[in-house]
Amino acid sequence: MTEKLYYQDPYMRIFTASLEKSDRDEQGRFYIILDKTAFYPTGGGQPHDTGTLNGVHVYDVEEIAGEIRHYTEAPMEVHSEYTGEIDWDRRFDHMQQHAGQHILSAAFEEEYGYKTVSFHLGAEICSIDLDIDRLSDEEMSRVEKIANNIIMENRIMETRWVSEEELSDYSLRKEVSVSEAIRLVIIPDFDYNGCGGTHPDTTGQVSSIKILHWEKQKKNKIRVYFVCGSRVLHQLSEKHKVIQDLADTLNAPQADLHERATQVLSTNKELEKKVTDLKMELIDYEADTLMEQAEILSNRKIVKANFSNRPMPELQQLAKRIAVKTDQILVLLVNENEDKLQLVCSRSQDVDVHMNDVVKDVLPVINGKGGGTDSIAQGGGDRTIPAEELMEKLANHVRTI
Structure with missing residues (x-):
């Protein structure tokens, strides 16, 4: 049973003791057990002490079955006496x-x-x-x-x-x-x-x-x-x-920081809404342009468009806008990233084509995954073929339906 010197004097920073045991635990960590110690082991909500034993760093201290293990960064040489020093700032x-x-x-x-x-x-x-x-x-x-x-x-x-x-x-x-x-x-x-x-x-x-x-x-x-x-x-x-950094950034004294930050956040939300509205206007304009370029096939219009590094949510919005702007139309969009191909397919409500089936039939070509509904579906996979070839496969597939 190790004598606990920290009970006698918590202000003890340096002590001497004799070796009782030196070993390694199940994880291979070196530790020694002394006949007495000023090191506090983890317990009662309080972390362990750190320090040194004969100059070797003690990084962990645990009490097991009444014995206090001092875990050291290196194995300790056998000495007749050991001098321990507690990291006082931590203690x-x-x-x-x-x-x-x-x-x-x-x-x-x-x-x-x-x-x-x-x-x-x-x-x-x-x-x-x-x-x-x-x-x-x-x-x-x-x-x-x-x-x-x-x-x-x-x-x-x-x-x-x-x-x-x-x-x-x-x-x-x-x-x-x-x-x-x-x-x-x-x-x-x-x-x-x-x-x-x-x-x-x-x-x-x-x-x-x-x-x-x-x-x-x-x-x-x-x-x-x-x-x-x-x-x-x-x-x-x-x-x-x-606070000082915020005051400099917001150009306001400390007392006004909350009000100024609230103003900045409010302005930011307004700007984000404006950006979103402008993006939707651009998507609406883009939808009109693509509709003008649509192919006519058996009284149906087919919109085909390839993109590069386009955000998927934008493509989904574009496909939806085209589908609701007119009737008898199919929309096929392909997007090419660094190592992936993505696709979005949609239709107007009066076209009897299941877009989820269309996407799932084509995705195996690019080892892809995806899905959706009867009216709009999307997916993505590896860039195993050029984007133009994937578009051609999509177009040929819907032409046969």
Whole structure:
């Protein structure tokens, strides 16, 4: 059983220990087990520490059957003593985030009775899931203020080992998950919580808490995203940069960004509508031009046209427009891309030809797939033959119907 030095002193950055085991796991990863360690293994919503052992990088730490595995980038040489050094910036950041979660969860429960059911300490943002189905701006602001007041009061954060029988002496925020070696993290007169993570000695070292946003989850839960400590400054810096870039781009001060962005989006929608209308006018004009070039066959008109790199939706619109503009007409359109051939076939309502059958009969020539309805169908396949040859096959097929 590895002695956990981080329980004795979470501020321990350097320690010495003796080797108990050196091995590789099922995935071939090198690891060693020491008789004691200051490295925190993944658990309780808190990620593992990183650092070095005798100068070799430790990139993962896991606890398995009471033994703490230190996964190293290279196999470790056998020594009488090992010196470990914790990545302190990562450790202290985790201490701030984890302690901040305790404070935030306690504030939600103390003020509104909202219980925290899960916690995730991410690389950039943390989150808690609350057992509620809605959260108001007013509630969020109130809880955030309470949490930051607790931080500003710089209250002591105690850790205490208790027995199962002693638990009744504390107003625990949630039931503990173990029956032996129970460790409590306590902010007197505010929060009593079973926890095995690392935390600072005082709430003041959390520095600050900022709720970023929240969203509804399945099963009537609300997920609250937040950051603590130095991450608050990082978020402020990142968001200020984005806002400043937007202000420069939109040529507007920060206070007017929402209004200016709304104006830009509205103008953009109007321009998109105009572009769509103009495209339809062009397609309408193109349809008239192609109809003038139609062949006459057995009292039917046949429109044939080859295109290159034309968007499929445009061809579909063109085929539909021709088919509704006149009667007794068949439309055959072929499009050639870099390595594909596409086709669209349509007819007016008074022509008794099933366009879906026409397309499916011709597609095997290009190893293609497609389909549609009796009045319009489309498909595509490999460019195994020239586009002109595919058009000729289509035309010959409809001439025989």
